[in-house]
Amino acid sequence: MSGRRGATWLLVVPPLAWLALFFLVPLALIAAYSLRAGTGVIAPDEPWVFSLEQLGEVLGTPAFVRLLGISVLVAAAVAGLATLFAYPIAYFLTFRAGSRAPLYLTLLLVPFAVSYLLRVMAWKLMLGPEGGINSLLAWVGVTEEPIGLLLYSRPAVIITLVYVWIPFATLPIYAAMQRIQRGQLEAAADLGAGPWARFTRVTLPLSLPGALAAFFMVFIPTVGEYVTPALVGGTDGIMYGNIIQGFFTRSANWSVGSAMAMVMLALTSLLVLVALALLRRRQVAT
Amino acid sequence: MTAARPARTGRSAVGIGRTPVPLGSAFVAMLVLLYLPIAILFLFSFNAGTRLAFPLDGVTTEWYAAALEDGALIEAARNSLVVGVASATVATALGAMVAIATLRLSFPGRRLLLGLAGLPLLVPFVVMGVAFFLLFVLFDLPRSLVTVAIGHSVISIPYATLIVLSRLGGLDPGLEDAAMDLGATYPATLRRVVLPLMGPSLLSAWLTCFIVSFDEIALAIFLVGGDPTFPVFLYGQLRFAQRLPVLVAMAVLLMIGTVALTLIALRLRERES
Numbered sequence: 187m188s189g190r191r192g193a194t195w196l197l198v199v200p201p202l203a204w205l206a207l208f209f210l211v212p213l214a215l216i217a218a219y220s221l222r223a224g225t226g227v228i229a230p231d232e233p234w235v236f237s238l239e240q241l242g243e244v245l246g247t248p249a250f251v252r253l254l255g256i257s258v259l260v261a262a263a264v265a266g267l268a269t270l271f272a273y274p275i276a277y278f279l280t281f282r283a284g285s286r287a288p289l290y291l292t293l294l295l296v297p298f299a300v301s302y303l304l305r306v307m308a309w310k311l312m313l314g315p316e317g318g319i320n321s322l323l324a325w326v327g328v329t330e331e332p333i334g335l336l337l338y339s340r341p342a343v344i345i346t347l348v349y350v351w352i353p354f355a356t357l358p359i360y361a362a363m364q365r366i367q368r369g370q371l372e373a374a375a376d377l378g379a380g381p382w383a384r385f386t387r388v389t390l391p392l393s394l395p396g397a398l399a400a401f402f403m404v405f406i407p408t409v410g411e412y413v414t415p416a417l418v419g420g421t422d423g424i425m426y427g428n429i430i431q432g433f434f435t436r437s438a439n440w441s442v443g444s445a446m447a448m449v450m451l452a453l454t455s456l457l458v459l460v461a462l463a464l465l466r467r468r469q470v471a472t
Numbered sequence: 473m474t475a476a477r478p479a480r481t482g483r484s485a486v487g488i489g490r491t492p493v494p495l496g497s498a499f500v501a502m503l504v505l506l507y508l509p510i511a512i513l514f515l516f517s518f519n520a521g522t523r524l525a526f527p528l529d530g531v532t533t534e535w536y537a538a539a540l541e542d543g544a545l546i547e548a549a550r551n552s553l554v555v556g557v558a559s560a561t562v563a564t565a566l567g568a569m570v571a572i573a574t575l576r577l578s579f580p581g582r583r584l585l586l587g588l589a590g591l592p593l594l595v596p597f598v599v600m601g602v603a604f605f606l607l608f609v610l611f612d613l614p615r616s617l618v619t620v621a622i623g624h625s626v627i628s629i630p631y632a633t634l635i636v637l638s639r640l641g642g643l644d645p646g647l648e649d650a651a652m653d654l655g656a657t658y659p660a661t662l663r664r665v666v667l668p669l670m671g672p673s674l675l676s677a678w679l680t681c682f683i684v685s686f687d688e689i690a691l692a693i694f695l696v697g698g699d700p701t702f703p704v705f706l707y708g709q710l711r712f713a714q715r716l717p718v719l720v721a722m723a724v725l726l727m728i729g730t731v732a733l734t735l736i737a738l739r740l741r742e743r744e745s
Contacts, residue, residue, distance in 0.1 A: 193658045197573040198585060201566040201629070205588050208626050212603030213595070219606055230610050275502060278495040290499070292738050297506045299734035301687050303703050304723045307710065308509030311516060318512060353506065403593070410596025413690050417710065427598040427690075434605055434694065447602040451595065458594055 216451065219444035227438045240445035250429065250446065257426040258453070260340065261409035264347040265355075265401045271348070272355035272400055276393075279356070280363040291360070298353040306417050309346045313337040313418070338420025346418050347408055355400040362396025363389070395465055402461060406454055426450065510727075517721045522714055535721035545722050548705035552686050555617050555701055559624035560681035564674060566625070567632025567681075572666065575640050576648070586633070593630045600627065601694030608695070615697040623695045624688055628681035635680060635741070639673035640666075672740045679737035683730055702726065 222228070223237035244250050275294065279287050297305070312318045317337065323329045366389060374384045412427035419425070426446070433443030517536070521529035539545055570589040574582050592600070604623050608615060647669070651661040667674075689703035696704050706723065709715050 193662070194573065194577050194579050196659070197569045197577065198579065201570045201573075201589060202585060204562075204566055205626070205629070208604075208607070208622055209588075209592060212600070212607040215606040215610065216599065216603050230612065271502070274495060275499060278499045282495055288742050292735065293503060294506070295734065295738065296731055297510060299683060299731045300510055300727050301703065301706075301723055301730070303687075303689060303706050304513060304720070304727065305509060307716075307720070307723075308513045312509065312512060349506070349509070352502070406594055406596055407690075410598035410690070412598055413693075413707065427596070430598050430602060431693070434602060440606070444602060444606065447599045451599050454594065454596060454599075 213451070216444050216447050219441055220448040222441055222444075224441050225439055228440050237441075240441040241448070243442055244445045244449055250426075253424075253429060254426045254449065254453070256340075257409055257411075260344060260425060261405045261411075263344055264351065264408045265405035267344070267348045268351040268355040268404045269359070269397055269400045271352050272359055273393075273397060275352070275356045276359035276363055276396070277389075279360055280366075294353050294356060302350060303413070303417075305350055306346055306414055309342070309349070310337065310418055313342060337418060338423065340419065340423045343411075343415050343419040343423045343425075346414055347411065350414075351404045351408070355404050358399035358403060359393060359396040362393045362399075366392045394468075398461060398465065402458060405457075409454060410450060513720055514724060517717065517724045519717070522717055535717040536725070538718045539722040539725065542718060542722070544705070545718070548700050548702045549722065549726060551617055551699050552702040555621045555624060556682040556685040558621040559628055559685045560678045562621075562625040563628035563632045563681045564636075564678040567629050567634075567677060568636045568670070568674060570629075570633045571636040571640050572662070575637065576645065576666075586637075589633045590630045592627050597627070597688075597690035601691045604691070605694045615695055617696075617699055617701070619697070620692050620695045620701060621685075623691050624681075624685035627688070627691060628684050631680050631684060632677040635677040636670060636673050639670055643669055672743065676737045676740040679733050679740075683733060683737075686726075686730060 218234075219228070220240055221236055221238065223235040223239065224232060279290055279294075283290050310317075320329070370388055370392075371384055374388050379387065410427045410430075411425055412431045415423045415425045415428055427450075430443055430446045430450070433439045433446065515528070518531050518533065519528050520532045520534075567589065570585060573579070574586045600623070604619065608619050613619060643666070647665055648661050651665045652658065656664065687703060689701075689707060692701050692704050693707070700708065706719055709719055
């Protein structure tokens with residue numbers, strides 16, 4: 187091992203330095219700015235005065251707290267639905283697709299390689315009173331009047347995001363199911379478990395960590411979303427992230443914006459920690 | 473794939489059983505649903521009208537011709553290419569270092585380093601955007617393609633690390649011990665034994681990071697200066713309905729590129745496992 191000692195520095199220092207400088211320090215800066223007095227744009231050389239006012243403003247403004255709650259609910263709905271749709275797909279790929287599984291997996295992932303913005307735009311083209319669906323229905327003669335199809339609303343945001351995330355949510359579930367050993371299922375069958383019992387007592391518990399991972403891999407990016415709400419949500423569909431982004435562009439207020447980002451970071455970290463603790467307890471229990 | 477797969481007939485198809493749900497048809501329906509909007513965009517890019525309405529106004533390739541002559545559009549695509557190449561290269565190099573260090577070396581804080589490399593996955597992009605924004609203000613570093621590339625390198629590190637880690641985990645460490653027993657120094661062993669064996673996974677990690685960067689917008693909006701990346705440019709132009717067909721045409725051209733890269737990355741990973 188002695189020859190590897192020098193290599194340790196060579197291999198550890200660059201990623202550590204990069205992540206410290208460009209990941210940990212920036213996050214610490216959010217914490218610092220959220221505790222810093224001042225409004226609007228804050229020049230770097232302005233004196234740093236401690237203040238809890240911004241955090242108080244964020245937590246004391248019902249509209250902000252409500253929007254945070256809504257964003258968490260929207261993200262939970264999107265992550266939950268995407269996981270729910272992805273689960274049978276992963277099950278099919280693992281237990282039914284046989285030797286064609288890699289091909290099917292590829293087919294599933296190709297849409298994910300198509301620009302996210304483009305896929306959101308596709309929904310925008312299809313939905314809405316002047317959209318493709320309405321125009322097609324009118325042309326075929328099914329409808330006379332355009333039907334209100336959800337564009338510029340919160341459901342439109344949820345539908346679009348679920349659609350965007352389904353392929354990605356399949357991956358962790360598929361990975362978890364592939365680790366299930368066929369022997370365990372055979373043993374369950376030999377002990378008299380029917381298909382349903384084998385699913386609920388073997389497959390489901392063993393694949394649950396994968397489903398949980400899928401949920402969080404969708405939840406985290408979704409809870410901070412502001413691009414999709416701006417495109418298909420309209421004024422009724424905005425989320426907490428839109429307000430944060432607004433404070434760094436249109437109506438500059440860096441300290442309140444940082445405080446809002448800090449609250450979101452704290453909340454998501456807490457949720458992840460709870461999920462990890464739950465997983466660990468389950469693993470100890472079984 | 474595993475060698476001994478039980479026959480899929482009769483009683484031996486255990487665990488598979490027969491569920492009342494026609495999973496195969498459901499999967500096909502899902503695929504149709506996933507491809508439908510993309511097909512519609514494709515259709516729209518050849519449509520003579522500027523709005524998606526049936527019956528279509530006629531077939532044209534003028535949008536594609538216009539896209540290829542649109543200087544700002546080409547420039548934005550080029551910017552995204554530069555940012556993608558730079559950030560993927562940095563992220564893959566650093567991710568590979570983390571993977572080798574945590575699997576092959578023993579030092580205190582190994583698991584911490586691995587955890588740190590995965591942590592960017594757990595921070596919403598809008599929060600990361602604010603964080604970088606404040607950092608570059610503090611450093612007095614004007615926002616540009618460089619700042620976008622730095623941001624993208626950080627969010628790509630988890631992917632690069634995981635992809636290289638899964639490959640390295642399947643490599644026999646005995647190969648490295650053998651090289652060193654034969655007198656190679658550890659850096660020489662890394663260069664001449666480990667890196668060649670990891671080659672495909674490095675390429676696959678690089679392609680994945682490139683695609684992550686090429687498509688990323690939420691972070692980029694906070695970090696671009698005067699030169700927009702393609703998604704940021706697209707986002708800014710979306711409110712002009714007249715521009716939509718040209719934008720879609722360009723996006724379809726780029727889509728062909730990213731889909732090809734994804735297929736290559738997937739194939740590389742498949743061949744390894």
